[in-house]
Amino acid sequence: MAAANMVLLLPILSVVSLAEDAISGFRAMAAGRLISVGMFLAAMVGGVSLVGFLLRDADVDARNTAFRALPLVLSLVTSAVGALGNAVFMGGPPRLLPWAMGAGVLAGLVNGLLHQELGLATPLAVLGAAAVLGAAAGAVAPVLRIPSRSLVVPGIAGALLPGPDVYRSLLQYGLQVPGAGGYAVLAFVTTAAIGVGTVLGNHLGGAAQRRWAPASRGSSAARPG
Numbered sequence: 001m002a003a004a005n006m007v008l009l010l011p012i013l014s015v016v017s018l019a020e021d022a023i024s025g026f027r028a029m030a031a032g033r034l035i036s037v038g039m040f041l042a043a044m045v046g047g048v049s050l051v052g053f054l055l056r057d058a059d060v061d062a063r064n065t066a067f068r069a070l071p072l073v074l075s076l077v078t079s080a081v082g083a084l085g086n087a088v089f090m091g092g093p094p095r096l097l098p099w100a101m102g103a104g105v106l107a108g109l110v111n112g113l114l115h116q117e118l119g120l121a122t123p124l125a126v127l128g129a130a131a132v133l134g135a136a137a138g139a140v141a142p143v144l145r146i147p148s149r150s151l152v153v154p155g156i157a158g159a160l161l162p163g164p165d166v167y168r169s170l171l172q173y174g175l176q177v178p179g180a181g182g183y184a185v186l187a188f189v190t191t192a193a194i195g196v197g198t199v200l201g202n203h204l205g206g207a208a209q210r211r212w213a214p215a216s217r218g219s220s221a222a223r224p225g
Helices: 002-009 012-024 027-054 072-089 094-117 122-144 149-159 163-174 180-222
Strands: none
Touching: 012 027, 072 094, 072 149, 094 122, 094 149, 122 149, 122 180, 149 180, 163 180
């Protein structure tokens, strides 16, 4: 049930796009996404509350879903697989697939190093990873002649989305488990950090690419032969 909800029902990419649109000045689109996200989450909370009412006599331990953190190396494998699956799901061309996997590995590596090795809080680690991913996509996308979002979205889906935290917060809130509010706040702050980091990194990467690309083209044009 947890896997199906996280993969099929959670509108996390819409939350990320909401933050990106709000930062980039597309206020009407952000408002529309906000309404859609609110309706999705309300529907999920309502469904979970219904299940909680039907299972109100069940053992409280059966209501809690625990997710174990994977070792960094194994998490990079899952990041690559998740990014690849997202790229295929979006209908990406074959030449995009290895770059999408690389985006997932890059985001997962930076996130893992910041969170597990340096001990940063989850939102800060995700913010840094999203910024690095956005910068790399902004710098590489013009060379590959693909939109930077074609690299950012698979990387986010493979490595950064806080699906387990969002699902656990909704589940615990619907079942009236103590501490559900804290999980919800952490999950949504982390999700918003993805949008902030990708927009910031994308601007930096695009600016760097525009600055260095003319110089490299000029030097290659001046080279004899």
